[in-house]
Amino acid sequence: MSTFDDPFDADRALSRSGCVCGQHRSAAEHETLALRCEPVESEQKRYEGVVASAVVRAMFPRDAARRAFLKSVGAATALAAISQFFPLKTATEAFAEAGTPEKKDLKVGFIPITCATPIIMAAPLGFYAKYGLNVEVVKTAGWAVIRDKTINKEYDASHMLAPMPIAISLGLGATAIPFAVPAIENINGQGIVLAMKHKDKRDPRDWKGMKFAIPFDYSMHNYLLRYYLAEHGLDPDTDVQLRSVPPPEMVANLRADNIDGFLAPDNICQRAIFDGVGFMHLLSKEIWDGHPCCSFAASREFITTSPNSFAALTRAIVDATAYASKAENRKQIAEAIAPANYINAPVTVLEQVLTGTYADGLGGVKTDARRVDFDPFPWQSFAVWMLTQMKRWGQIKGDVDYKAVAEQVYLATDTRKVMAEMGLTPPQASYKSFSVMGKTFDPATPDDYLASFKIRKAS
Amino acid sequence: MTFSLRFRAAIVSIALFVAFIGIWHIATRGTATVATMTPEYAKLMGLTATQGKSAMPGPLDVGAKLWEHLKRPFYDNGPNDKGLGIQLGYSIARVGLGYFLAVIVAIPLGFLIGMSPLINKALDPFIQVLKPISPLAWMPLALYTIKDSSISAIFVIFICSVWPMLLNTAFGVAAVRKEWINVARTLEVGTVRRAFTVILPAAAPTILTGMRISIGIAWLVIVAAEMLVGGTGIGYFVWNEWNNLSITNVIIAILLIGIVGMLLDQILARFTRMVTFPE
Numbered sequence: 001m002s003t004f005d006d007p008f009d010a011d012r013a014l015s016r017s018g019c020v021c022g023q024h025r026s027a028a029e030h031e032t033l034a035l036r037c038e039p040v041e042s043e044q045k046r047y048e049g050v051v052a053s054a055v056v057r058a059m060f061p062r063d064a065a066r067r068a069f070l071k072s073v074g075a076a077t078a079l080a081a082i083s084q085f086f087p088l089k090t091a092t093e094a095f096a097e098a099g100t101p102e103k104k105d106l107k108v109g110f111i112p113i114t115c116a117t118p119i120i121m122a123a124p125l126g127f128y129a130k131y132g133l134n135v136e137v138v139k140t141a142g143w144a145v146i147r148d149k150t151i152n153k154e155y156d157a158s159h160m161l162a163p164m165p166i167a168i169s170l171g172l173g174a175t176a177i178p179f180a181v182p183a184i185e186n187i188n189g190q191g192i193v194l195a196m197k198h199k200d201k202r203d204p205r206d207w208k209g210m211k212f213a214i215p216f217d218y219s220m221h222n223y224l225l226r227y228y229l230a231e232h233g234l235d236p237d238t239d240v241q242l243r244s245v246p247p248p249e250m251v252a253n254l255r256a257d258n259i260d261g262f263l264a265p266d267n268i269c270q271r272a273i274f275d276g277v278g279f280m281h282l283l284s285k286e287i288w289d290g291h292p293c294c295s296f297a298a299s300r301e302f303i304t305t306s307p308n309s310f311a312a313l314t315r316a317i318v319d320a321t322a323y324a325s326k327a328e329n330r331k332q333i334a335e336a337i338a339p340a341n342y343i344n345a346p347v348t349v350l351e352q353v354l355t356g357t358y359a360d361g362l363g364g365v366k367t368d369a370r371r372v373d374f375d376p377f378p379w380q381s382f383a384v385w386m387l388t389q390m391k392r393w394g395q396i397k398g399d400v401d402y403k404a405v406a407e408q409v410y411l412a413t414d415t416r417k418v419m420a421e422m423g424l425t426p427p428q429a430s431y432k433s434f435s436v437m438g439k440t441f442d443p444a445t446p447d448d449y450l451a452s453f454k455i456r457k458a459s
Numbered sequence: 460m461t462f463s464l465r466f467r468a469a470i471v472s473i474a475l476f477v478a479f480i481g482i483w484h485i486a487t488r489g490t491a492t493v494a495t496m497t498p499e500y501a502k503l504m505g506l507t508a509t510q511g512k513s514a515m516p517g518p519l520d521v522g523a524k525l526w527e528h529l530k531r532p533f534y535d536n537g538p539n540d541k542g543l544g545i546q547l548g549y550s551i552a553r554v555g556l557g558y559f560l561a562v563i564v565a566i567p568l569g570f571l572i573g574m575s576p577l578i579n580k581a582l583d584p585f586i587q588v589l590k591p592i593s594p595l596a597w598m599p600l601a602l603y604t605i606k607d608s609s610i611s612a613i614f615v616i617f618i619c620s621v622w623p624m625l626l627n628t629a630f631g632v633a634a635v636r637k638e639w640i641n642v643a644r645t646l647e648v649g650t651v652r653r654a655f656t657v658i659l660p661a662a663a664p665t666i667l668t669g670m671r672i673s674i675g676i677a678w679l680v681i682v683a684a685e686m687l688v689g690g691t692g693i694g695y696f697v698w699n700e701w702n703n704l705s706i707t708n709v710i711i712a713i714l715l716i717g718i719v720g721m722l723l724d725q726i727l728a729r730f731t732r733m734v735t736f737p738e
Contacts, residue, residue, distance in 0.1 A: 138539065341537040345703055363500060
């Protein structure tokens with residue numbers, strides 16, 4: 001849809017043949033360039049384009065007439081002429097004011113890890129303010145507490161692990177309350193860290209009897225570590241010990257030799273390396289490149305009672321995520337989120353995580369710009385995959401309507417709309433196939449996928 | 460020439476303190492061997508890894524950091540970063556509120572229990588069961604039912620400080636000498652007047668002892684409760700610094716918690732002395 005075409009360009013068709021972002025003449029041209037179009041200079045400019053397109057389209061229903069008119073008088077004259085009769089400026093302002101937020105002062109909870117980057121940075125870098133919100137980001141003591149405080153409505157929305165809203169909606173480990181995810185906070189950005197004494201035990205087959213820490217039961221960390229171990233023939237329930245441990249205690253426990261390793265957010269991994277107590281065995285992106293980790297979640301109740309606030313929040317988060325996805329902004333972001341008010345970690349550690357140039361703990365410096373990445377689109381196939389793993393490890397018993405749950409919790413359609421309005425390029429589909437450790441996952445046949453695993457909890 | 464006991468005790472205290480700091484300083488000096496590493500790698504690593512600095516801070520680190528905190532105790536850098544003075548203020552306010560509510564409930568109820576053997580017997584089983592419950596065990600229940608973390612913390616303070624006061628009040632009231640009550644009776648003093656003029660002064664030292672035990676427990680609990688729910692307070696500060704693995708700040712917080720706890724205890728000890736009378 002060419003919503004953002006320049007209506008005063010005589011050579012352009014004001015039809016719907018352009019690309020999604022409106023900056024390219026055709027979808028094909030758009031495709032050949034980057035995945036995402038360059039954002040228009042300013043919000044104002046973008047809205048101006050939308051309004052002017054609509055006006056010009058109304059005045060010249062036939063495109064040939066418009067082109068003839070523009071060619072004869074020129075774009076500037078045409079703009080002046082139209083502005084005389086139709087207050088383009090006023091109309092633009094009216095349009096830009098997308099529904100006033102019902103509630104401007106909002107509280108958003110977060111856990112101090114780099115996964116929360118878009119949520120946190122949106123405060124110091126002014127993304128919330130840009131969308132007319134006054135958001136207080138509140139550091140929270142742990143995943144269970146963030147769950148309870150969001151259910152209790154102390155927080156309007158929260159940083160959650162991607163599987164948590166699904167678990168809460170299904171009533172796993174909490175009362176069943178419908179929750180929804182308008183945006184994925186980050187993709188990749190985790191790692192497996194082992195204690196220094198295991199530096200020669202790089203084959204997971206040798207890990208029998210070891211103790212590992214994960215942050216929470218309903219987490220990608222849990223599913224990825226279990227997946228990784230099972231692919232190497234270890235039954236995560238019997239061959240190793242998995243413990244739920246809050247991230248800072250993981251580093252302390254590793255130092256105290258209470259655990260042998262952990263799968264945790266990158267900044268915790270890097271912190272263990274920074275302090276010289278562990279080394280990076282592998283990045284989670286080596287298990288599944290592009291896997292979701294944390295999400296931005298709110299209760300259905302909040303969405304229905306304050307739809308405009310929710311939309312503004314989603315815009316702010318999506319905008320911040322787009323900003324964070326650019327490599328050149330990462331250093332600035334690391335500095336913005338390092339102070340005690342936010343993550344409270346050494347800037348060096350956050351910089352290593354966000355820029356992807358990091359010490360591996362074994363004396364080498366590695367570079368991987370996509371070590372942690374940001375892409376807000378909540379693929380419903382991600383939710384289906386998480387449901388297969390919840391079933392695989394006995395968290396869900398009985399039959400699951402994968403599609404229904406995924407579509408109820410992961411708001412792909414709404415996010416697509418918001419992204420398109422913002423001039424970003426959301427994917428057209430809500431499901432995609434991907435591969436985890438070389439094994440392809442087809443979201444259309446989750447039960448077959450589940451049945452294909454040899455190691456799983458019998459249920 | 461002999462010095463007063465007080466003076467000699469002070470000398471021993473100072474000697475112990477100096478010895479403690481000395482041992483601490485020596486124990487935390489960097490002694491670990493430093494691995495050889497390339498400069499660009501070393502730039503990405505912390506001091507523990509590059510210079511063999513002990514993971515445990517020494518007394519000098521703690522002192523420097525403490526001075527930094529004391530220089531600006533009331534700064535406010537947003538919802539998650541406030542000065543130590545503000546954090547302590549939040550904790551003391553919570554403790555004060557919960558404790559005040561406990562006083563309002565425990566002392567009249569304790570009076571009633573102490574004065575009436577029937578109520579004493581009837582309520583005894585409940586008190587005995589509720590008293591030994593760890594305050595933090597109430598926390599999840601409180602969070603779940605009250606649905607507000609700040610009020611939950613206050614509730615936990617209330618529930619844990621109520622029992623020592625209740626039991627001490629009841630005990631103090633029941634132990635008032637029978638002679639005194641009988642004298643009051645012969646003088647035909649009414650029940651309410653008797654409670655205020657005879658029983659209250661006689662039981663006051665015991666009641667205040669109960670209050671003193673309670674404030675100690677309340678202060679113990681607030682730190683743990685704030686670590687659990689987060690937000691504000693000295694407990695939250697400990698958790699936040701632990702999150703950053705800053706042992707220096709954790710030690711400073713521990714020191715301050717100890718000092719504030721001591722002050723609270725001393726205030727009530729002074730009150731106790733004021734109401735105690737020689738028989």
